[in-house]
Amino acid sequence: MPALIFRKAVQTDLRTLILLLADDELGQNRETVSDPIADCYIRALKAIEEDQNQLLVAVLEDDQIIGCMQLSYIPGLSRSGMWRGQIESVRIAPSHRGRGIGHRMIEWAIENFRERGCGLVQLTSDKTRPDALRFYSSLGFAPTHEGFKLSL
Amino acid sequence: MPALIFRKAVQTDLRTLILLLADDELGQNRETVSDPIADCYIRALKAIEEDQNQLLVAVLEDDQIIGCMQLSYIPGLSRSGMWRGQIESVRIAPSHRGRGIGHRMIEWAIENFRERGCGLVQLTSDKTRPDALRFYSSLGFAPTHEGFKLSL
Secondary structure (H helix, E strand, C coil): CCCCEEEECCHHHHHHHHHHHHCCCCCCCCCCCCCCCCHHHHHHHHHHHHCCCEEEEEEEECCEEEEEEEEEEECCCHHHHCEEEEEEEEEECHHHCCCCHHHHHHHHHHHHHHHCCEEEEEEEEECCCCCHHHHHHHCCCEEEEEEEEEEC | CCCCEEEECCHHHHHHHHHHHHCCCCCCCCCCCCCCCCHHHHHHHHHHHHCCCEEEEEEEECCEEEEEEEEEEECCCHHHHCEEEEEEEEEECHHHCCCCHHHHHHHHHHHHHHHCCEEEEEEEEECCCCCHHHHHHHCCCEEEEEEEEEEC
């Protein structure tokens, strides 16, 4: 199994990350692919970097970015002041799917959250992604909650 | 309809907020009610206050805290660098339920997220809370996602 490198995403990764986000069934109509890179992404990465409770992770194989995910560390009062780890925007390059990379990414995220002292990991998955229920269940996640969204 | 005050929660609110979190079907076994206040809550409030993208809201009627909720402003790359507003730990004192206070709280949260430039509001609700689906749907939320949790 080839080694995966997990590291914080930096500005020079942006072009690759945007293409990764856009190369997705649901994402293709949501992203702005342009040259130069649209300001909205530069501002977004800056906001992520300025927040010590956000980590945008680039996943590399053979020096190439093949995946990404965002981790949020959310402090809270409830459950005796428990921190939550939240996973958002998980993407894997189409050419690298079906090889267990997603599992390794989520396992890395879980371990990272454990090290940060989180008591719970949470994520939501679009109900129109049919494989996700099985995928996250196989990693020990339970679909105990309804995930509500409201566009503004 | 009596006026509600929405303000940032401060340390002197902690005792009331812990009781509010504990006075809940699911919350009663999760919280630590003690005098003096358990350190875990003091640390948790400090972590919330130190994160500019977290806001713990105390809701008051007649100078008394009758509800609380936590708002998280989550920066992200996806959807063209869209910010997400997330609502967590919504609680209303049992004596004040059934009067539409929850609606007014969520509406306040939505407006707050709009002012902060969020493009989406999201939350998850335990599937064992039977009234929540109807409640959030009536506010315009769509249950489009599965909410997965994994305890560490």
